[in-house]
Amino acid sequence: MVTSSAPGKVYLFGEHAVVYGEPAVPCAIERRARVTAREIDEGLRIHSEDLKLDGFTVEYDGDGAGRPDVDASEPLLEAAMGYVNEAVAQVRDAADVPDAGFEIRIESDIPLGAGLGSSAAVVVAAIDAATRELGVELSAEAIAERAYQVEAAVQDGEASRADTFCSAKGGAVRVEGDDCRTVDGVDNLPFVIGYDGGAGDTGALVAGVRSLREEYDFAADTVRAIGDIVREGESVLGSGDYETLGDLMDFNHGLLSALGVSSRSLDSMVWAARDAGAMGAKLTGAGGGGCIVALDDTDDALTALKYTPGCESVFRAELDTDGVRQE
Numbered sequence: 001m002v003t004s005s006a007p008g009k010v011y012l013f014g015e016h017a018v019v020y021g022e023p024a025v026p027c028a029i030e031r032r033a034r035v036t037a038r039e040i041d042e043g044l045r046i047h048s049e050d051l052k053l054d055g056f057t058v059e060y061d062g063d064g065a066g067r068p069d070v071d072a073s074e075p076l077l078e079a080a081m082g083y084v085n086e087a088v089a090q091v092r093d094a095a096d097v098p099d100a101g102f103e104i105r106i107e108s109d110i111p112l113g114a115g116l117g118s119s120a121a122v123v124v125a126a127i128d129a130a131t132r133e134l135g136v137e138l139s140a141e142a143i144a145e146r147a148y149q150v151e152a153a154v155q156d157g158e159a160s161r162a163d164t165f166c167s168a169k170g171g172a173v174r175v176e177g178d179d180c181r182t183v184d185g186v187d188n189l190p191f192v193i194g195y196d197g198g199a200g201d202t203g204a205l206v207a208g209v210r211s212l213r214e215e216y217d218f219a220a221d222t223v224r225a226i227g228d229i230v231r232e233g234e235s236v237l238g239s240g241d242y243e244t245l246g247d248l249m250d251f252n253h254g255l256l257s258a259l260g261v262s263s264r265s266l267d268s269m270v271w272a273a274r275d276a277g278a279m280g281a282k283l284t285g286a287g288g289g290g291c292i293v294a295l296d297d298t299d300d301a302l303t304a305l306k307y308t309p310g311c312e313s314v315f316r317a318e319l320d321t322d323g324v325r326q327e
């Protein structure tokens with residue numbers, strides 16, 4: 001039996017624009033998904049108590065016929081099952097054991113579908129744990145590549161490499177198309193995360209930006225301007241100049257808002273953090289609902305968000321320099 005864990009992430013800059021070849025800088029955070037894999041004779045048993053479902057167990061023989069008996073939306077279940085199925089397919093391929101059976105247990109501190117990379121963290125940790133269980137040790141890069149294939153398969157090709165690479169490697173990373181690298185010299189960023197308890201529909205939000213960009217040149221310019229923010233931001237990332245980083249985060253949020261992917265609750269959390277003196281604040285991930293990330297090395301934004309209507313929970317999450325690891 002092997003347990004591995006992998007971190008979630010926030011986007012410091014660049015979500016949505018990354019879909020059109022602009023760079024993005026996601027940062028791993030100290031909130032992890034832990035996956036335990038145990039080889040069994042055949043089939044797949046999945047246990048989860050933390051995927052924002054009430055807890056489910058599903059058992060099936062690999063033909064996808066099993067269904068968890070829980071009160072959760074079909075798309076959410078489909079997605080959760082799809083990620084684990086595809087991850088196991090990658091593990092069987094990597095270890096060259098096509099009929100390997102597994103019992104998989106998932107525990108996660110990362111809210112699902114809220115812009116914090118929960119699915120990527122589960123997939124990365126699952127691939128690491130299950131391959132190790134079969135006696136195969138993959139590099140973080142190989143896990144990132146296989147995890148990306150999983151996301152691309154489940155999300156009909158609409159996936160960037162940002163989440164999976166960041167979760168596998170940890171720290172701050174830079175992703176531009178297929179070019180993924182770690183950003184050295186970033187050892188701490190004082191993130192505060194506000195969560196509205198909801199989730200955005202990533203596919204619909206990406207499609208909305210795509211059609212705006214096709215319809216209006218100024219929307220295409222907005223996407224390019226987000227790329228410019230990322231290029232500016234990465235030049236100050238290692239310097240500890242949080243004020244400039246914060247200003248750029250504010251600017252990035254404004255452009256995402258112009259592209260129609262913010263929401264009332266995300267905006268009110270962003271403004272609560274800024275009013276409390278955060279150096280910057282923006283939505284993270286696809287938007288529509290979910291999480292914001294603020295930069296604040298005091299407790300003020302954290303306290304303000306606690307009392308902000310629409311903010312269901314708030315927590316501090318330092319940059320996690322560790323990627324996937326065996327527990």
Ligand code: PMV
Nearest residue numbers: 015016115117159160285286
């Ligand atoms: O909400 P998340 O964490 O799945 O992030 C989506 C980020 C997008 O740039 C909107 C899409 C992508 O795959 O990069």
